[in-house]
Amino acid sequence: MELGTFDFRTGKMLMNKMNKNRQRMRYDCSNQAKGKPDLNTALPVRQTASIFKQPVTKITNHPSNKVKSDPQKAVDQPRQLFWEKKLSGLNAFDIAEELVKTMDLPKGLQGVGPGCTDETLLSAIASALHTSTMPITGQLSAAVEKNPGVWLNTSQPLCKAFMVTDEDIRKQEELVQQVRKRLEEALMADMLAHVEEIARDGDPPSEKEGGEEEGEEEEEEEEQDHDQEMENV
Numbered sequence: 001m002e003l004g005t006f007d008f009r010t011g012k013m014l015m016n017k018m019n020k021n022r023q024r025m026r027y028d029c030s031n032q033a034k035g036k037p038d039l040n041t042a043l044p045v046r047q048t049a050s051i052f053k054q055p056v057t058k059i060t061n062h063p064s065n066k067v068k069s070d071p072q073k074a075v076d077q078p079r080q081l082f083w084e085k086k087l088s089g090l091n092a093f094d095i096a097e098e099l100v101k102t103m104d105l106p107k108g109l110q111g112v113g114p115g116c117t118d119e120t121l122l123s124a125i126a127s128a129l130h131t132s133t134m135p136i137t138g139q140l141s142a143a144v145e146k147n148p149g150v151w152l153n154t155s156q157p158l159c160k161a162f163m164v165t166d167e168d169i170r171k172q173e174e175l176v177q178q179v180r181k182r183l184e185e186a187l188m189a190d191m192l193a194h195v196e197e198i199a200r201d202g203d204p205p206s207e208k209e210g211g212e213e214e215g216e217e218e219e220e221e222e223e224q225d226h227d228q229e230m231e232n233v
Contacts, residue, residue, distance in 0.1 A: 079154040082113060087123035108162045112139050113148045116158045124157035138162050 092100040102119060111121045128136050138161040144151040145160075152158075 081149065081152060081154065082158070083154070084120055084124035084127070084158050085115065087127065088117065088120040090123065106168065108168075109138075110160045111158055112144055112160055113152065113158045121157065121159055125159070128157050 094100055102122060105118050105122060109121065109125070111117065125136065132155065134155060137156060138159045139148075139151075139153055139156055140161050141151045141153065144153075
């Protein structure tokens with residue numbers, strides 16, 4: 001309770017002082033309301049009698065400025081730094097559950113970054129070939145060797161920049177031809193072994209004989225059904 005207007009001698013409230021204090025408080029409140037800044041940055045809406053909102057056109061000094069959105073940013077998800085290390089330790093096994101030997105990388109492919117092994121680099125290149133639409137060039141920046149944590153390009157595998165020459169293409173073609181020749185020999189050997197097995201066990205029943213047996217069985221079933229109907233009659 002405010003005791004500034006109380007007279008302790010008479011024990012009564014001084015009404016004159018109370019009125020002056022009230023007028024002073026009103027004056028202070030009105031001044032505060034007038035000096036309050038408007039921090040609202042939303043565009044105003046035209047207040048009319050129409051039931052539809054009519055927006056207000058905003059005029060700026062640079063009307064040609066437009067917000068340009070890159071659709072590629074919405075498609076490509078950001079990748080973690082050195083994410084290729086997650087592929088380390090993964091091995092392939094054949095049907096006999098034996099470990100498949102990994103291929104040897106060319107001498108031109110050299111890893112970049114801490115703890116980058118040949119197995120990790122091979123998995124990273126294979127992943128980039130299947131998932132990336134960009135050409136695989138390696139890390140083009142020379143500063144990546146000094147500080148790979150800063151200058152590393154996450155869209156390229158962890159290897160130095162390399163160049164595929166005509167000699168590399170010729171060697172790869174020779175390897176493909178050798179593999180195809182070995183596959184052809186294996187298929188021919190399997191086919192000959194299958195023919196010898198059939199000749200050893202005897203000729204299998206022909207399709208014509210099998211069709212005649214099925215026709216005889218159907219005729220017997222029809223005769224049995226006809227006899228059953230005659231008995232019921």
